[in-house]
Amino acid sequence: MTSSINGRKPSDIFKAQTLLYKHLFAFIDSMCLKWTVEMNIPNIIHDHGQPISLSNLVSILHVPSSKAGNVQRLMRYLAHNGFFEIVTNREMENEEEAYALTVASELLVKESDLCLAAMVECILDPTLSGSYHELKKWIYEEDLTLFGVTLGSGFWDFLDKNPDYNRSFNEAMASDSKMINLALRDCDFVFEELESIVDVGGGTGTTAKIICETFPKLKCVVFDRPQVVENLSDTNNLSYVGGDMFSSIPNADAVLLKWILHNWTDKDCIRILKKCKEAVTSDGKRGKVIVIDMVINEKKDEKNLTQMKLLMDVNMACLNGKERKEEEWKKLFEEAGFQDYKISPLTGFLSLIEIYP
Template structure:
């Protein structure tokens, strides 16, 4: 078998396949954006049964010259698990049709667990185009990727751009619904608590779920003033604006869901110290509840690790990072906490309870 530089042709062909798979990976995101923009999951859902290609292109009003291209897109998306190709019997003949899968059900607008806002936010060119600047970013000592592409830190950008800020908050709220699905099975985590502060809680999606499950638990959603200023609470839900780097409202527990991965170790230690002060000021033995990624390459399945490492690269945009358990442990110790325990939560997120 022929070889070049000590590698045989078979290895080189495999290398080419891997290279091309990543080279054209952006097409995956654009196909996802395509089905959301055309509301194809909605169409199939409203059809109440698997839909044939001819029915789909008719509803979408696709010109005849593009029908074959739509078929190519649907075939590729089906191969990747977004649709299921099934056989149906209709008008005395067997036909191929497309049905929803668990992934595309998450892209039906109006569903309680719809992740459409997440897709729309993340695939907005405002965000995705920033990654064209990775080369410049790695040579800058302190600037975030958004500093380079947008001219400011991401949180400052949100403050100055209300429309995108609204899109971002809707995306985070949709993601929270997925975490909340898991939190419903974690009642022991909240039992015995009288007050809890959801730091960076956005519009209160998670806090509302907690309030419903524990009517006697008082929840405070703590976020940037511009996020919470027009929101109204209820008997056991309140909104407070402020800066988590300055101080956090006093409570029995502090919840940090998908917060710490946005920040450097130095910033995380500052946030955790403020959390420790918030639960210590209450005169009880409180705790901090963290929902975030814990990288565990030795124990996780390959695809789960792949997602976690991809999320780690994604956090480059704000100079944040995903962390291994050892890295989390180091942060807790430097922030003055004495103990912690970690539990699986969703497919890639963990729940960590830390104690002073």
């Protein structure tokens, strides 16, 4: 049986409606994630030492009894999405359901070695997330980024003018760096035989500290905006330098660009890469540039991974940046004067690219 709507089957129309509604209400996914961080639920379960019952959780949260059912519904949905596991506590008379952490919610336990709660708090701040209501207005503005439309300035200028949000952003980037550090521990081949490295846009030095600990003979410089590094202290083989990567980058055997180039247009990336090339070819040396970023590969990646990368590409478009395919990366490297490159897998969605002058 077919419908009268473009000859579509009712089953196909209903399936399309489900897809539409899934994305229509997708913002609730983010808000539920924000809620669990704000309520500190991952820490509560972690500190409890075992799965926690709904009644116990509600008691700890001091939630009115009239809202206990709503807590249960939120937890059920978060569990369905993989953030908690629902188990049955058979020691209780009514075999009450209890909630246990999963790998995803373990990443939200504050003060843990690998914690992304700061990323949730930063990205879902209404100042940032609210800007996405203005996509229509932004798409008609020839020169402005989305944040230029909504905040009255570029994102980086906004950070400079808002210390509290700048601090939140730096904490978020530091938390993400810890995830990358986990992958870098198995990348000895990247850093062996290097005597010096500059981490451009290295923030407060989260990644640089791991590199220094792993390779104590390697001299590491964290290079970032002056206001980011001005109050940070040097150590034996780690130092901080403030400056502008578009003007010059300290000389070294290697330059690290960790999740930097996706923030910028092709034209700006070429400018940055040319400065990197100058830094690693000083005094006749032929060092390398190490890029950690996404490589879109729709033909080889599974659908969910491609969806994540394309989602990030839309996100970066709002900053006038982009996620790139290998052929797009290659074009940038060649236009910046590099001769060769090698791509290696790093994390689930990030790759490590070594570029040679």
